[in-house]
Amino acid sequence: MGRRREDGSIIHRQRSRREDAPAAEFVAVGLRYGNGPEIFTDIDFDLPAGSFHFLTGASGAGKSSLLSLLYLALRPTRGAIRLFGRDVTAVPRHQLPAVRRRIGVVFQDFRLIDHLSALDNVALPLRVAGITEEEVHRHVPELLTWVGLRDHMDARPETLSGGQKQRVAIARAVISRPDLLLADEPTGNVDDRIAMRLLHLFIELNKLGTTVLIATHSEALIQRFPYPRLHLERGSLYRIPSARDTALVSSPSRGGGRPP
Amino acid sequence: MRLMRADLPVAEDGTGHFLTVMVAVMVFLAALAMAGTFAVHNVVERWNRDVSGTLTIQVMPTPGPIDESNARTEANVARVLEILRVEPGVLRAEALGEDRLKALMEPWLGSPDMIADLPLPRLIDVTINPKDGPDGGLDLAGLARRLSEMVPGVTVDDHRLWLAKLVDLAQGLASLAWSVLALVTAATSVAVIQVTRSSLATHRPVIEVLHLIGAHDDYIARQFAGRAMVLGLMGGSVGLMLAVPALAGVGYLARDIEGGFVPDISLSVPQWVLLLALPVFSGGVAMLTTRLTVLRALSRML
Numbered sequence: 001m002g003r004r005r006e007d008g009s010i011i012h013r014q015r016s017r018r019e020d021a022p023a024a025e026f027v028a029v030g031l032r033y034g035n036g037p038e039i040f041t042d043i044d045f046d047l048p049a050g051s052f053h054f055l056t057g058a059s060g061a062g063k064s065s066l067l068s069l070l071y072l073a074l075r076p077t078r079g080a081i082r083l084f085g086r087d088v089t090a091v092p093r094h095q096l097p098a099v100r101r102r103i104g105v106v107f108q109d110f111r112l113i114d115h116l117s118a119l120d121n122v123a124l125p126l127r128v129a130g131i132t133e134e135e136v137h138r139h140v141p142e143l144l145t146w147v148g149l150r151d152h153m154d155a156r157p158e159t160l161s162g163g164q165k166q167r168v169a170i171a172r173a174v175i176s177r178p179d180l181l182l183a184d185e186p187t188g189n190v191d192d193r194i195a196m197r198l199l200h201l202f203i204e205l206n207k208l209g210t211t212v213l214i215a216t217h218s219e220a221l222i223q224r225f226p227y228p229r230l231h232l233e234r235g236s237l238y239r240i241p242s243a244r245d246t247a248l249v250s251s252p253s254r255g256g257g258r259p260p
Numbered sequence: 261m262r263l264m265r266a267d268l269p270v271a272e273d274g275t276g277h278f279l280t281v282m283v284a285v286m287v288f289l290a291a292l293a294m295a296g297t298f299a300v301h302n303v304v305e306r307w308n309r310d311v312s313g314t315l316t317i318q319v320m321p322t323p324g325p326i327d328e329s330n331a332r333t334e335a336n337v338a339r340v341l342e343i344l345r346v347e348p349g350v351l352r353a354e355a356l357g358e359d360r361l362k363a364l365m366e367p368w369l370g371s372p373d374m375i376a377d378l379p380l381p382r383l384i385d386v387t388i389n390p391k392d393g394p395d396g397g398l399d400l401a402g403l404a405r406r407l408s409e410m411v412p413g414v415t416v417d418d419h420r421l422w423l424a425k426l427v428d429l430a431q432g433l434a435s436l437a438w439s440v441l442a443l444v445t446a447a448t449s450v451a452v453i454q455v456t457r458s459s460l461a462t463h464r465p466v467i468e469v470l471h472l473i474g475a476h477d478d479y480i481a482r483q484f485a486g487r488a489m490v491l492g493l494m495g496g497s498v499g500l501m502l503a504v505p506a507l508a509g510v511g512y513l514a515r516d517i518e519g520g521f522v523p524d525i526s527l528s529v530p531q532w533v534l535l536l537a538l539p540v541f542s543g544g545v546a547m548l549t550t551r552l553t554v555l556r557a558l559s560r561m562l
Contacts, residue, residue: 071472072472072562073468073472073562074562075562093559094476094477096471096562097471097474097475097476098474100471100472100473100474101473101474105472105473111465111468111469111472113267113466113469116267120267124267124469124470124473125473125474127267128470128473128474128475128476128479129474172473
């Protein structure tokens with residue numbers, strides 16, 4: 001049997017640890033690929049713990065690169081990135097998994113593992129963390145049912161539609177109740193009804209304390225859910241407060257959006 | 261719970277067949293080399309057991325007419341026997357009879373009738389007490405000196421020289437066999453490393469995903485290593501199954517050879533156990549090599 005996580009139940013674990021430090025903080029971050037031009041120059045921002053932001057910008061503005069920096073698939077060329085108060089550019093390699101387990105990612109191309117069933121794909125984050133099979137089989141079917149894939153638990157990704165794959169990817173990202181949820185165009189392949197349903201899932205998670213950052217093109221989504229935006233343009237990041245924030249808060253500079 | 265989790269499709273990447281065949285061939289060669297070493301070892305053991313605890317003393321015939329010479333030689337033999345019989349540590353000393361001597365000479369000198377008139381050296385077979393060590397507590401050099409002072413032309417042969425050369429040969433063969441084993445192990449490891457590297461390249465996207473959702477290197481390495489161990493065990497078993505009939509065949513052929521130089525290639529129980537452990541060994545080598553290769557490669561990823 002697998003090991004139990006130190007803090008016991010995966011659903012009812014303590015949330016106190018994230019109270020103070022921002023979930024993510026960029027300090028003068030620069031990024032370039034190889035010898036190419038800098039994609040980011042001196043990006044500074046933070047995602048306060050428990051906040052909800054959209055990440056917008058034209059195609060190629062670097063939304064995916066920014067997310068890659070956050071989920072530790074890329075290291076910045078310069079500057080510091082702090083996750084949960086820890087400078088991850090200085091964390092030794094063997095401690096990265098512990099940081100990554102607090103982050104859930106919905107990849108734009110899903111990155112499901114082809115030879116595993118939907119259930120096994122969603123179970124992966126629990127299994128790599130050593131959660132018992134008993135708990136895996138309690139939580140995973142429940143979540144798959146919730147995202148409307150009850151009849152596809154044993155299906156391999158190749159037999160699923162784009163929208164179904166996306167929902168498997170989302171389920172995998174949220175199954176371990178991450179402290180930080182990053183999603184790259186998570187509603188790109190689903191119809192409006194399901195997009196709204198998924199957004200509500202993210203909002204529910206956010207209410208339970210998860211910090212959420214969603215990269216999206218969808219103006220409809222941004223209009224419908226008035227959260228603040230981080231907007232990427234020409235290598236710089238601009239914070240655009242939500243309409244409601246501008247109405248309520250006098251200083252729009254820092255401090256993320258709270259659920260409306 | 262499943263015995264071996266496989267999030268990585270390592271079982272399906274086509275490198276498995278190559279590794280199994282490779283390990284099978286290697287274990288086959290290793291089994292032959294090992295069995296050869298064991299057989300040589302057994303032969304040397306037996307030679308050692310046969311000749312230690314014995315001496316051969318040669319009394320040269322005295323010059324002169326044949327009858328006179330024979331009588332004097334007999335007297336010399338009798339004096340040597342007297343000395344030997346009071347020597348502590350000597351269990352038994354017995355002169356070889358004339359018939360036996362002639363029989364020994366026959367291959368070189370022809371029928372006994374033709375050599376009736378030749379003065380022959382006499383041989384005395386001495387058995388020494390094995391309780392007191394291989395030399396029976398005898399001072400061999402001293403004994404030889406005393407005997408030759410008393411009776412000129414007496415030599416003592418403890419078979420050491422003859423045996424030493426055979427032991428050298430046997431040890432040479434044994435080190436050759438161990439070199440074969442070492443080479444086979446090295447070649448298997450190199451093959452395993454190559455297979456693992458190509459497998460790592462094939463599965464790189466999946467490995468990245470596993471890393472990003474928080475898998476430790478160890479979690480990933482375990483899956484590769486587990487697979488390699490199964491392949492190593494399988495290949496090893498096939499190789500051993502091929503080697504056993506081959507060894508039995510060699511044993512069967514050697515059985516008909518006279519002369520005692522090629523004893524039956526019968527192995528002792530511990531030796532069989534070692535041979536049967538070869539697949540376990542190959543499985544272990546494959547597993548460890550794979551694990552180290554994977555961990556090394558992963559440590560270069562972010």
